[in-house]
Amino acid sequence: MTAAESSNTVEVTVTGMTCEHCVASVREEIGEIPGVEAVDVDLTSGRVTIGASAPIEHSAIATAVDEAGYALAE
Secondary structure, three states: OOOEEEOOEEEEEEEOOOOHHHHHHHHHHHHOOOOEEEEEEOOOOOEEEEEEOOOOOHHHHHHHHHHHOOEEOO
């Protein structure tokens, strides 16, 4: 798992994004996870920083990224 967790902030890397539409799709899907308050996506690095009001399950993030059409880096 490539997630660094401190308090309720999680960082993951998403692969396959190539444009701002990709960024918007990932941001929207992750933003629908209950408790997520902020999603920052960096297109160049694929780094996604998620701020939440409570801990977020890694599987929920993986599912949201998959629904957006992308994958988490291993």
